[in-house]
Structure formats: structure tokens, C-alpha cells
Amino acid sequence: MSDPHEAGPRAAGAAQAAAAAAGDAYPRIVAALIRVTGDWTLAEDCAQEALVTALDRWPTDGVPANPGGWLMTVARNRALDVLRRAAIERRKLRDLAVQALTAATDDEVERPPGVAVADDRLRLIFTCCHPALALPAQVALTLRVVCAVPTERIAQAFLVSESTMTRRLTRAKTKISAAGIPFRVPSGDALGERLPGVLAVVYLLFTHGYNPDGEPAFADEAIRLARLLASLMPDQDEPRALLALALLQHSRRATRRDAAGELVPLDRQDRTRWDHAAIDEAVALLADLRQDGPYAWQARIAACHATARSVEATDWRRIATCYDRLAALEPSPVVGLNRAVAHGYAHGPASGLELLALARADGALDGYPLALAAEADLTARAGDGTRAAALFREAAAQAGSEVERRALLQRAAEAQSASH
Numbered sequence: 001m002s003d004p005h006e007a008g009p010r011a012a013g014a015a016q017a018a019a020a021a022a023g024d025a026y027p028r029i030v031a032a033l034i035r036v037t038g039d040w041t042l043a044e045d046c047a048q049e050a051l052v053t054a055l056d057r058w059p060t061d062g063v064p065a066n067p068g069g070w071l072m073t074v075a076r077n078r079a080l081d082v083l084r085r086a087a088i089e090r091r092k093l094r095d096l097a098v099q100a101l102t103a104a105t106d107d108e109v110e111r112p113p114g115v116a117v118a119d120d121r122l123r124l125i126f127t128c129c130h131p132a133l134a135l136p137a138q139v140a141l142t143l144r145v146v147c148a149v150p151t152e153r154i155a156q157a158f159l160v161s162e163s164t165m166t167r168r169l170t171r172a173k174t175k176i177s178a179a180g181i182p183f184r185v186p187s188g189d190a191l192g193e194r195l196p197g198v199l200a201v202v203y204l205l206f207t208h209g210y211n212p213d214g215e216p217a218f219a220d221e222a223i224r225l226a227r228l229l230a231s232l233m234p235d236q237d238e239p240r241a242l243l244a245l246a247l248l249q250h251s252r253r254a255t256r257r258d259a260a261g262e263l264v265p266l267d268r269q270d271r272t273r274w275d276h277a278a279i280d281e282a283v284a285l286l287a288d289l290r291q292d293g294p295y296a297w298q299a300r301i302a303a304c305h306a307t308a309r310s311v312e313a314t315d316w317r318r319i320a321t322c323y324d325r326l327a328a329l330e331p332s333p334v335v336g337l338n339r340a341v342a343h344g345y346a347h348g349p350a351s352g353l354e355l356l357a358l359a360r361a362d363g364a365l366d367g368y369p370l371a372l373a374a375e376a377d378l379t380a381r382a383g384d385g386t387r388a389a390a391l392f393r394e395a396a397a398q399a400g401s402e403v404e405r406r407a408l409l410q411r412a413a414e415a416q417s418a419s420h
Contacts, residue, residue, distance in 0.1 A: 015055060017063040025068035026051070026148045029075045031120035034127075035183055040173040042082060044145065050075040121146075122185045122232050125225070129198040130181050137172040138201045139208070144169055147221040157208055157215050195233075199242050199295065202226055206246050210253075212263060212403045219250055230285075241295035244282035248302035251275040251282075263407040267311040279306045297326040301342075316346035333364040341374050349382040369398040373408060376415065385419025388412075 026047055033043035050071045064070040128141040140158065143149040155165035175181075186194045202225050209219025223246045229239040255269040283303055289296050301322045308314040323339035336359030344352020356375055365371040376391035392412035399405040 017054075017058060017067055020067070025071045027121055027124060027146050028068070029072050030145055030148075031124035032072070033075065033079055035120055035123065037079060037083070038177070038183070040145065040176070042079060046075040046078040046082070047071075047148075049078050121228060123183050125229070126185050126194060126198060127176060127181060127183050129194075129201045130176070131194070131197055132179055132181055133172055133175060135201070135204070137168060138197075139204055140165065140169060141172045142201055142205065142225070143218070143221065146225065149218070149221065153215065153217075157218065195236065195238065198229070199238055202229070203242060203246070203295075206249075210249060212256075212401050216253070219246070219253075222246060223250060237289045237291045238293045238295050240285045241289060241293060241299050244285040245295055245299035245302055247278040247282040247285075248299060248306045251278040251306055257403075261403065262410075263403055265407075266305065271309065274306065279303075283307065292325070292329070294326060294330040297322050297329065301326075314345075316342060320346040333359060333362070333368075334370075337365060337368075337371050337374055341378070344378045344381070349378045352378045353382070367398055369395040369400065369404070369408070372398065373411070376411065380415045380418070385415045385417075389416035389419065 029047040029050065030043045033046060034040055037043060053074050054067070054071060058064075125142065125146055128145055129138045133141065136158065140154050143154050143157075144151060151165050151169065152162045154169075155162045158165060160168075185191065202222050205225070206219050206222035208214050209216050209222060223243070226239060226243040226246050229236075230243045233239050251274045252266075252269060254275070255271075255273050256264055258264050282299065286296070286299055286303060301319050304315050304319045304322070320339070320342040323335065323342045327335050327339050337356065340352045340355035340359055342352075343355050353375070356371070356378065359365060360371060372391050372395035376388045376395060379391060380388035389412045392408050392415060396405045396408035396412065399408055
């Protein structure tokens with residue numbers, strides 16, 4: 001008879017093992033089942049039931065030597081059982097799927113832990129990020145199916161009810177099936193056309209977690225996805241560049257707020273508390289790039305900040321040059337805004353204000369709080385504290401979150417004080 005005092009620790013250990021296995025195995029299982037059955041709901045349900053079964057059995061039976069393979073077996077058997085119980089009119093489809101499951105997943109069940117299943121997971125990511133789906137649907141579907149984030153948490157991130165998000169996810173899956181969107185990774189020129197969209201979804205997912213009021217776990221999931229893409233697409237530079245960019249930005253996560261929860265500007269953060277292991281990994285990734293894409297230039301800019309020992313040691317001329325290259329490669333109002341700020345620090349506030357005026361000329365940045373804050377900062381550095389304070393207050397009125405509003409009002413008070 002087992003010792004009842006050991007049950008608690010054993011159950012906790014089993015839960016930890018299931019969670020660790022799920023992080024790697026869940027998207028692999030879902031992807032494999034979608035590939036052979038074409039049924040997204042069935043694939044997710046069977047993968048989730050496998051995890052529930054693991055939590056029920058592992059505390060007493062012990063954690064298997066190959067947890068991912070065990071979960072794959074249970075999920076596959078559950079899918080086989082569901083398909084065998086399907087209605088008669090689906091017999092032909094059922095039989096084909098049963099044959100495919102029996103033939104296609106045996107090697108996956110036996111595969112040792114840590115061996116990548118590149119094709120299925122890439123297919124899943126590219127299918128979730130298909131341009132036929134609206135961008136919010138792509139992000140939500142990627143969170144749910146690839147990252148296994150609960151629907152409730154996705155709904156909270158998108159500020160909708162859980163039932164609304166459930167309907168959106170269902171519509172997205174239905175559209176994939178009804179439109180005959182292929183479950184595959186494009187090749188040749190099509191890959192070059194689709195990859196930027198996939199990377200954009202991953203980066204948008206990262207910003208959902210990195211923003212002041214975002215869900216931190218989403219940033220971690222985005223980094224995991226970027227790492228997966230980089231490992232599964234070694235011939236593509238931009239996935240590695242995106243991973244480097246996310247690592248560099250996320251390396252500052254512990255210092256972005258003070259003890260009271262207020263935002264801490266970059267120039268006031270304690271750089272000794274940055275995640276220097278992540279910074280080193282990102283720098284190594286950048287050193288191996290062979291081509292210069294938009295994420296590569298953004299990552300190089302982030303690296304200039306992350307590797308500087310102090311604000312005064314930041315190489316603003318290098319940053320300004322990187323923004324020049326990025327603006328030529330992928331012009332946008334936000335890139336123009338950031339380029340103006342960089343030139344303002346590299347060549348003086350007058351230069352920055354001139355470029356900022358050009359970036360705002362078409363009206364795309366009107367009412368954008370960061371554009372107002374950039375103008376305020378450059379104006380303060382040019383010596384007009386009163387005007388800068390007014391601009392900071394205007395930016396605060398447009399801020400998207402309360403924590404950003406307070407930070408901008410603090411800057412307004414500092415600018416006003418400096419003007420006296």
C-alpha cells in the first residue's frame with residue numbers, strides 16, 4: 001500500500017511532468033491529428049483528453065519514460081475511437097482517416113523525446129496564419145491551437161466574452177474547412193510571400209504580452225513560437241531575427257515597472273537586472289544572419305540598447321543608421337516616428353523634430369500618443385519645457401492605458417519643473 005503522505009508530492013510531480021510534456025507535445029499531437037483527420041475540434045479535444053488522462057494516471061502509475069509519446073498514443077486511440085463511432089454516412093471518410101492514423105502516427109509515438117516533428121507543426125502555424133483569415137482571428141487561433149492557451153484567457157486579451165471568442169474560433173476553423181485552406185507549408189515564392197504574415201502574427205502575439213497591460217504569458221508563448229520557427233526553418237533568416245528581437249525586448253521585463261507598478265523609462269532602468277543570457281543569445285543569433293530583413297534591422301536596434309552599459313554609452317548614430325535602412329526597406333509611420341527620435345538623439349533635437357514633422361505630414365500619426373510623447377521629449381531637449389509639458393499632457397489624454405497615462409503626466413511635471 002502506498003504511503004498517503006507521498007500522494008501529494010507524487011500528484012504534484014505528475015502535474016508538473018504533464019505540464020512540461022504538454023508544452024512540447026500538445027501542438028505536435030494537434031498538428032498530427034489535424035493532418036490525418038482534417039477535424040480541428042476532434043484534434044484539440046483528443047489532445048486535451050490525453051492530458052486529463054495523464055493527470056489521472058501518472059500519480060499512481062508513474063510518469064512514462066517518453067511522456068510525449070504516451071500522450072500521442074492516448075490521443076490517437078481516442079481519435080480512433082471517435083472516428084469508429086462516427087455516423088454511417090461518414091464511413092468512407094472515417095475509414096480513410098483510421099488508415100491514415102494507424103499508418104502515420106506510429107512513428108510519432110515511438111519517436112524519442114526531443115526529436116522535432118517539423119512538417120506538422122509548421123503546417124499548423126501556417127494554416128492558423130493563413131491570409132484568408134482576419135489578423136485577429138489568426139492571432140486567436142494560433143494562441144488556442146498552437147499554444148494551447150485557454151479560450152477564457154484569449155477572450156480577456158481581446159476584451160470579449162468567452163462565448164464570443166469561442167464563436168470566433170469556431171468560425172475561423174469552419175472557414176479553413178469550408179474554403180479548403182490547405183494544411184501545408186508553402187514552397188518557393190509562395191513561402192517568401194506567406195512567411196512575413198506568419199512572423200507578423202507571432203510578433204503581434206509578443207506585443208500582446210509585452211505591452212504594459214498585456215498578458216505576460218503571451219510574450220513567453222510568442223518567444224517559444226519564434227524559437228520553434230527558427231529551429232524548423234534554418235534556411236530562413238527572419239525567424240531567427242524575430243527571435244532575437246523578442247529576446248532583446250523581453251530581457252528588460254524585470255525592470256520595466258517599479259515596486260509600485262509604475263512604468264520605468266529605458267534610461268532609468270537598472271541594467272544589471274536585465275536578462276543578459278537572453279541578450280547574449282540574441283546577439284549570437286544576429287551574428288549568424290546572412291540577409292538584412294526588417295526584423296533583422298529592428299533586432300540590431302534593440303541590441304544597441306541592450307548591450308550599452310549606460311544611456312550615455314548608447315550608440316545613437318548606429319541606431320539612426322539602422323532606422324534609415326529599416327525605413328528604406330519597410331517604410332511606415334511608426335518607423336518614421338522612431339527614426340525621428342533616433343536622429344534627435346544622434347544629431348540633435350532639431351534634426352529629430354524635422355524628421356518627425358515629415359513622418360506626421362500625411363496625418364497617419366494624428367492623435368497617436370507616442371508621436372505626441374516623442375515631440376514632447378524632443379521639444380524638452382530643445383529647451384522649451386513649457387511646450388513640452390503641454391505635449392506630454394496631450395499625449396496622456398490619448399494614452400491607451402492608465403499606467404501609460406500616469407507615466408506621461410509624470411514626464412509633463414518634470415518638463416514643467418525644468419522650465420522654471
